[in-house]
Amino acid sequence: MVMRRLVILGAGTAGTTVANKLRRRLAPDEWRITVIDRDRDHLYQPGLLFVPFERDDSMDVLRPRRDLLRNGIQLLIGEISAVDPDRKAIRLSDGGVVCYDYLVIATGTSPRPDQTPGMLGPEWHRSIHDFYTCEGAFAVREALRDFTGGRLVVHVVDQPIKCPVAPLEFAFLAEAFYRRRGMQDQVEIVYVTPLDGAFTKPIASRYLGRLLDERKIAVETDFLVERIDSGRKTLVSYDDREIGYDLLVTVPLNMGADFIGASGLGDELNYVPVDKHTLQSTANPDVFAVGDANDLPTSKAGSVAHFSSEIFVENFCQYVEGRAMTHSFDGHANCFVETGDGKGLLIDFNYDTEPLPGQFPLGFGPLSLLRETRANHWGKVAFRWIYWHLLLPGRRLPVPTRMSMTGKHRPDEEVRP
């Protein structure tokens, strides 16, 4: 019997989850499942936020990908050079070719410091840092420790980025870090964003705006960086505004994998355009994209990868049997936001509903939405265990796949004249 071949590109959060779920659902004697990734270790990305602020090195952020994939899943380590959707083949840079019947693209999004002139160069990882990579996070830790005072700028090049709240979290944690060292008067923190506010959703903005003011974190909005003058330590925008820094922690432009752009399956940032409810590629019906690699109009976040994977798996099983796909993803995202001092927020939202206050996941909680609590911080810390032991293996979590209004309420809306 000829085996049907499912190939999954990328063994990150979405790729691993989907591989494990589908291995359980698809008969082993009928389906071959192959996962391709360029390196052997799976990074727990939410852990990187804490690296710059922790004293010890024992951060549980890396585990071998092979250990996280069920038996019966083939893992190939190799760099993908091209996808040929017409021939249904993946070309690897070592010359290997992997053919597929169905393809799942889960290659995520990556920071691209090379895309902003002046970011890379002699000051990279000296006065210019990013914390979205292992190397970057550890370099920032040293830089924060060595910083004797001046202006710390926390900056985002453009949207979308994965984990869009992380730069705000970094600013909060940095403020707490220097305050605890008695350096709050020596360190000025400025948050620079291309959006028109640090918080842009009306209700969240109303509830959380004061958090920045209270911590004296200044915000520069509508700033779209054109280049960095690293000699003068200055960010220069397209409309010639300048922001000087002594220490810059930036989130570079995020882009999907280059081979996606080259394959004709990607948009201008190398994301795969998909149906926002089924995750099927709009260009090719046997191709799906899950996780950060697609263009869903919601946050690029681990929770979105998790919830959308659940929907995708159901739809995929229908699709390969020639049936209509009846499951619909609503854009559900659920994200912790560290606010420093052992506290955090939780936000829960989807395509149609902005973050609302209340309790999560049930009416009595135990977690609070849009409110700083210690329970939320501990939730984020505990999540690491859930990630390795429940989420990646593809087990169900006790939270609804689609966003629920349970526990939420809408505050009375102000009508502006």
Place this chain on the structure above:
Amino acid sequence: MTVVNLGDTRIHVDSEGFLTEYGEWTDELAGQLAAQIEIELTDEHWKAIRFLRADYPSHGETATLRRVSTLAGIPIKQLFVLFPGKPAKKMAYVAGLPKPRGCV
């Protein structure tokens, strides 16, 4: 969300005045919206607006400046000249689309 009159058209807007119903926008409305923020629309403005309107239904989100620039072929610097200060927000407003925003 409220219903307001702009000229003699009734439109649904959010608390900042951005249209919330894609189908309620018209070319004439664009002119009126632009006038509200002291912009006089030229062919170049229209090029950006038309791109935004056409892109929104399939992309699912209002295009960022970078997306407009890359796909409509208008340099980002020029977008700042056409819609000074807050180009992404102003373009979205005139085009009757949600303002670009983050998740929170």
